[in-house]
Amino acid sequence: MKGILLVNLGSPKSTSEEDVRVYLREFLMDKRVIDIPWLLRKMIVELTILPKRPKESARAYQNIWWDEGSPLVVISKNLTKKIEEKIKNPIALAMRYQEPSIKNGLTKLADKGVTEVLVIPLYPQYAMSTTETVVEKAKEVQKKYFPNLNISFLPPFYNDEKYIEVLSNSIKKHLPKSFDLLLFSYHGVPERHIYKTDPTKQCRIDNICCFEKERTSHKYCYRHQCYYVTEKVREKLGLDKTKIRQSFQSRLGRSPWLHPYTDKTLEKLPAEGFTHIAVVAPAFVADCLETLEELAITDKELFIKNGGKEFHYIECLNEDENWVEWLVDKINIFINQ
Numbered sequence: 001m002k003g004i005l006l007v008n009l010g011s012p013k014s015t016s017e018e019d020v021r022v023y024l025r026e027f028l029m030d031k032r033v034i035d036i037p038w039l040l041r042k043m044i045v046e047l048t049i050l051p052k053r054p055k056e057s058a059r060a061y062q063n064i065w066w067d068e069g070s071p072l073v074v075i076s077k078n079l080t081k082k083i084e085e086k087i088k089n090p091i092a093l094a095m096r097y098q099e100p101s102i103k104n105g106l107t108k109l110a111d112k113g114v115t116e117v118l119v120i121p122l123y124p125q126y127a128m129s130t131t132e133t134v135v136e137k138a139k140e141v142q143k144k145y146f147p148n149l150n151i152s153f154l155p156p157f158y159n160d161e162k163y164i165e166v167l168s169n170s171i172k173k174h175l176p177k178s179f180d181l182l183l184f185s186y187h188g189v190p191e192r193h194i195y196k197t198d199p200t201k202q203c204r205i206d207n208i209c210c211f212e213k214e215r216t217s218h219k220y221c222y223r224h225q226c227y228y229v230t231e232k233v234r235e236k237l238g239l240d241k242t243k244i245r246q247s248f249q250s251r252l253g254r255s256p257w258l259h260p261y262t263d264k265t266l267e268k269l270p271a272e273g274f275t276h277i278a279v280v281a282p283a284f285v286a287d288c289l290e291t292l293e294e295l296a297i298t299d300k301e302l303f304i305k306n307g308g309k310e311f312h313y314i315e316c317l318n319e320d321e322n323w324v325e326w327l328v329d330k331i332n333i334f335i336n337q
């Protein structure tokens with residue numbers, strides 16, 4: 001029998017400083033997130049990040065936590081339930097970090113007699129810190145604990161026409177009547193991750209390859225995939241190029257990340273005459289710390305402090321009916337093939 005495993009990033013178990021530390025340790029010790037040799041990574045994580053960051057992050061999580069738990073996990077669970085009601089085959093949810101784990105999700109499916117699993121990493125764009133780490137972890141768990149289970153993966157869907165339509169319609173539904181500018185803010189990655197995953201080794205941050213129409217490197221280029229989504233959604237919404245901007249948020253550490261940075265962009269927009277803005281975050285399919293806290297609270301304050309008047313945060317796809325339908329369609333193709 002065929003089954004489905006949805007995989008999202010994951011959250012700490014609670015907003016306590018200790019649970020946040022445990023979560024950050026697992027997350028940041030992933031070699032596809034901080035891609036340096038193990039000993040150096042361990043030293044940086046344990047000696048420079050974990051002494052202070054868990055306290056700050058715990059406070060941030062406390063600002064957005066729901067009665068039922070982490071927004072990202074709660075939304076992902078609700079999404080799974082909605083899909084479950086529309087398909088005949090078993091479906092389970094897993095998180096790349098913390099609980100429910102990928103092993104836990106595969107166990108649930110195997111216990112129901114599933115022998116073939118479609119793993120769906122819940123990321124529209126490919127990055128070594130998102131899709132790749134989910135794929136590699138799922139393969140590792142399968143090999144170790146479920147040798148008789150067949151697994152395959154839904155590839156990044158940033159260029160799926162129907163997905164673009166679903167995203168555009170959701171944004172349209174939440175756009176305010178009048179605004180000066182729509183900002184597309186994507187989670188950033190270190191620039192070196194773009195070079196590292198480029199099979200052609202030709203993509204350079206300062207040249208235009210990421211904007212070109214066809215290129216082998218696009219399949220593994222997070223930067224291109226973000227530009228693609230922005231451009232296609234802009235076209236679908238019928239917005240002039242002057243009405244949109246794209247930026248990258250949530251950087252960590254001192255090395256250069258993808259530019260322009262969201263916070264720096266927001267500081268400058270009011271002086272450029274953009275005081276009423278709407279902000280959307282299409283790298284996330286579910287609202288989370290990075291959208292509800294970083295964007296909708298911290299970055300909003302920054303924008304207002306710099307002369308902005310209106311900051312309208314547009315929610316992620318979350319449990320949108322058309323998004324559920326899109327996933328159900330992909331699942332049915334797998335089940336019926």
Ligand SMILES: C=CC1=C(C)c2cc3[nH]c(cc4nc(cc5[nH]c(cc1n2)c(C)c5CCC(=O)O)C(CCC(=O)O)=C4C)c(C)c3C=C
Nearest residue numbers: 009010011033057072127129187189252283284288289290
């Ligand atoms: C959507 C795509 C994501 C990419 C790409 C990504 C890369 C990436 N992230 C970090 C460091 C942190 N990210 C944190 C939170 C976080 N990141 C994503 C998604 C992507 N990350 C999500 C959905 C979340 C929110 C989780 C939640 O519980 O709501 C955090 C933890 C919070 C904090 O302390 O700020 C860190 C740290 C790196 C280093 C990286 C690329 C290499």
Ligand SMILES: [Fe+2]
Nearest residue numbers: 187188250290
């Ligand atoms: Fe992140």
Ligand SMILES: [Fe+2]
Nearest residue numbers: 203210221224
């Ligand atoms: Fe590129």
